[in-house]
Amino acid sequence: MDDQQRLTAEQLVEAGLDDWRPILGRLKARFRTGDPATGYALANAIGQAATAAGHYPDLTLTGTAVVVALTSPDVPGITGRDVDLARAISRRAAQLGVTADAGGLTQLELGLDTAASSRLAPYYAALFGGEVTNGEPVDPSGQVPTVWWQDPTETGGPALPAQPFEQRWHFDVWVSHDEGERRLQAVLAAGGRLVSDAAAPSYWVVEDADGNRSCICTPAGR
Template sequence: MDTLTHTQFTEAGLADWRDLAQGIHARFATGDFATGLRFVTAVGQAAEEAGHHPDVTLTYPHVDIMLVSHDAGGLTPRDLDLAGQISDIARDSGVSAAVEALVEVELSLDTADGQTIGPFWAALLTGSTDSFADGQVRDSGGRVPLLWFQDTDAHETPRQRFHLDVWVPTELAEQRIAAGVAAGGTVVDDSAAPSFVVLADAEGNRACVCTTDR
């Protein structure tokens, strides 16, 4: 099955959902655990009927849902179809989406030899080198943020090697960047905006605010 682009997702008009680093995400503000449990049960029934299953996290005040077609390696029409059904279930349940709360964090490590050090980080983070593939460490259990290795020239340490990629909905990127600057940070490089903007704290440690808008 062919995967979809950011533009195709945007054109689908799924107002409750945003595409971040991995799949499309939504947070539904249920307000209490019992409402969230009923909502999750209804979502589970729809997922079973569709034969396509989202990642669902139920907490006391909200439910987080992520959709992606792992077998296709990206977003597909079946993700959009199920996302639309989930939004319909939310509206029927009196549950609203909280787009402003969406965020996804990835870890990035600058290295000149990711293939050599990748197995170490896989073993350390997940207990198995099998989780290292395609230049990434991916925890199938969802407990560890995705770690990817950014190519760089070989260099002497110390130099910042890790940085956070903070993925937010496109319309929230400027707000998040402004919040970081107001809290003492600086914009180091915005030449690739809105895809990503590099910020630094007062000591020069860097992070990227990222969106899927290329």
């Protein structure tokens, strides 16, 4: 695969990376380590693989799991470099007897309905302790979700039923291409309502019992 060209969602599915899922421009995997010692051992093995490749992932280490995210910022997006390193990491995990659990992998974005994004971006960058990148407040440390802007004057996407109140903030919850339907059913079972599936499987619009809306998003169909 090309190390300098962004891969499509279809190409990533065809790559057969069973442990990994493309979510919001990154390849993500969650390895169930079960205990801190195994987690540290896996993190060290990932570091060795990354050093050998000269390509470095983001790691989140907890007491029972290691979550790994891969991307190529210079493209930006997922490239052959990420696919190669993903395979190497999966091999290292298998050698340690660690299995992957792709179910439930998630990435949260915050969407704000506003036509004044250029004026608001510096404020939110300062509030989050980040910086403005491509017009969005971004936290380079990864502690705070990205905020993106949706201009309410722009048209596009399916028409939605009117709300009885003004909602300015909404969640975009990104999941893998094979997780969207399951996440939707979980939301409905928990008392949520489906507002629109006209853009599925790219996204479903749902709302809570008070009418606050969010989107369940996947890379499929984009």
